[in-house]
Amino acid sequence: MKNKLLIPKQIVTADSQNRILKNHAVEIIDGKIAGIVALKNFIISDYDGELLDYSRFTLIPGFIQTHIHLCQTLFRGFADDLELLDWLQKRIFPFENSHNKNSLKASVQLGLHDLLTGGTTTILDMGTLRHQEIIFEELIGSGMRAYAGNCMIDQNELYPELCESTDENLKSTYELAKVFHNSNNGKIKYGFAPRFVLSCSEKLLKETKEMMKDFPGSIFHTHSSENKKEVETVRQMTGKENVEYFDSIGLLDDHTVLAHCIHLKDKEINSLKNNSVRVAHCPSSNLKLGSGIANIPRYIKEGISVSLGADGAPCNNTLSAFNEMRISALIQKPIYGPTSMDALTVFRLATIEGAKALHLQNEIGSIEVGKKADLVLLDLEKTDQPIQLSDEQIYSSIVYSSGKSNVKAVFADGNLIVDNGKSIIYDEEELVSKAKDELNKLIERKR
Ligand code: GUN
Numbered sequence: 001m002k003n004k005l006l007i008p009k010q011i012v013t014a015d016s017q018n019r020i021l022k023n024h025a026v027e028i029i030d031g032k033i034a035g036i037v038a039l040k041n042f043i044i045s046d047y048d049g050e051l052l053d054y055s056r057f058t059l060i061p062g063f064i065q066t067h068i069h070l071c072q073t074l075f076r077g078f079a080d081d082l083e084l085l086d087w088l089q090k091r092i093f094p095f096e097n098s099h100n101k102n103s104l105k106a107s108v109q110l111g112l113h114d115l116l117t118g119g120t121t122t123i124l125d126m127g128t129l130r131h132q133e134i135i136f137e138e139l140i141g142s143g144m145r146a147y148a149g150n151c152m153i154d155q156n157e158l159y160p161e162l163c164e165s166t167d168e169n170l171k172s173t174y175e176l177a178k179v180f181h182n183s184n185n186g187k188i189k190y191g192f193a194p195r196f197v198l199s200c201s202e203k204l205l206k207e208t209k210e211m212m213k214d215f216p217g218s219i220f221h222t223h224s225s226e227n228k229k230e231v232e233t234v235r236q237m238t239g240k241e242n243v244e245y246f247d248s249i250g251l252l253d254d255h256t257v258l259a260h261c262i263h264l265k266d267k268e269i270n271s272l273k274n275n276s277v278r279v280a281h282c283p284s285s286n287l288k289l290g291s292g293i294a295n296i297p298r299y300i301k302e303g304i305s306v307s308l309g310a311d312g313a314p315c316n317n318t319l320s321a322f323n324e325m326r327i328s329a330l331i332q333k334p335i336y337g338p339t340s341m342d343a344l345t346v347f348r349l350a351t352i353e354g355a356k357a358l359h360l361q362n363e364i365g366s367i368e369v370g371k372k373a374d375l376v377l378l379d380l381e382k383t384d385q386p387i388q389l390s391d392e393q394i395y396s397s398i399v400y401s402s403g404k405s406n407v408k409a410v411f412a413d414g415n416l417i418v419d420n421g422k423s424i425i426y427d428e429e430e431l432v433s434k435a436k437d438e439l440n441k442l443i444e445r446k447r
């Protein structure tokens with residue numbers, strides 16, 4: 001690969017000092033950030049490599065989303081205005097159960113296209129009960145960095161058809177992990193994904209955790225404490241609070257990512273902290289499903305890892321990291337005051353804190369020498385942005401005023417994958433037309 005010199009207007013590094021560098025360029029060699037050079041010491045015309053002139057645009061690290069359901073993208077708009085358990089029972093489980101390989105592929109491609117054009121370059125995905133290999137194949141073809149794994153379900157009172165035996169779940173998961181953990185040059189890692197307590201036996205949860213020992217560096221990813229009825233059912237099933245139950249069966253450690261964590265008792269918050277558990281906060285989903293508001297300012301204050309995720313398209317209904325940043329800030333302000341969840345804090349949740357949650361902080365999450373060149377260029381010189389940008393206002397501009405339409409270009413491992421806001425990987429019209437076709441067929445199968 002040819003050396004590249006990327007010249008932006010400014011670099012928002014998300015490093016430990018939150019440096020914002022002006023008159024600097026990023027040199028990319030072999031997919032990594034090889035140097036961050038001051039332009040005043042540099043004769044650009046002498047550069048022996050490709051020059052990438054983005055001098056109107058702001059360079060940021062690619063966003064990291066730690067809770068996504070790619071298999072649900074096709075169902076966007078088909079499950080609105082419902083609470084979690086109805087949403088699953090009436091809509092999402094029947095839809096997921098009707099996926100075949102082709103509809104799954106269409107769903108995953110739609111999701112990946114949406115995420116990548118929105119500046120998200122790393123995800124933790126919940127997967128699907130069946131045909132998970134399709135998700136891995138599409139991840140590998142897309143340029144996305146990911147932890148992913150098949151969604152495990154071995155009991156399902158809400159929708160019994162979407163279920164496999166405990167042994168079948170464990171066997172298929174092991175086979176998939178053997179093939180895909182650390183695949184695509186380490187860009188894909190395994191995220192074990194038992195869905196949630198209501199759909200997983202204790203045996204499944206414990207043996208999954210045990211299985212992780214064969215796959216060092218893998219992640220345990222599940223939903224927890226999202227909805228009051230869910231928490232009450234967990235209490236009836238186990239005699240414990242959700243996180244307390246996980247702790248009691250040995251699931252909690254620093255490789256555990258729990259999505260939501262809204263309805264927690266003090267002892268559970270202590271348990272998250274003491275076990276270095278990662279919380280994936282999904283504020284849009286939490287509002288849309290009427291689930292509640294997680295006490296994120298407290299978690300952050302207590303030193304608990306918090307990062308952001310859009311969850312699935314049918315409970316959001318976007319996959320935009322910008323929306324998650326904005327909503328995560330806004331929902332706390334009426335409760336904890338306008339100074340809580342400031343723009344810089346929230347920007348870090350979507351970048352370096354996401355990387356730390358996934359143990360990828362030495363590879364991604366900030367713009368520093370030696371890290372992977374997963375980079376996004378934003379156009380912040382638009383009429384919908386602050387007219388003058390001080391350093392502080394750059395975060396304000398990104399978190400409070402920006403969206404997908406500000407994403408100009410995206411690099412994954414130093415490869416340009418979004419140019420002028422358009423995907424280089426996917427043809428948008430073709431994606432939509434294929435997705436329509438597959439959705440119609442899926443609806444027929446579902447009848
Ligand atoms: N809990 C179990 N499954 C799901 C899901 O698909 N989405 C959300 N938001 N919560 C869940």
Ligand code: FE
Nearest residue numbers: 069259311312
């Ligand atoms: Fe989810």
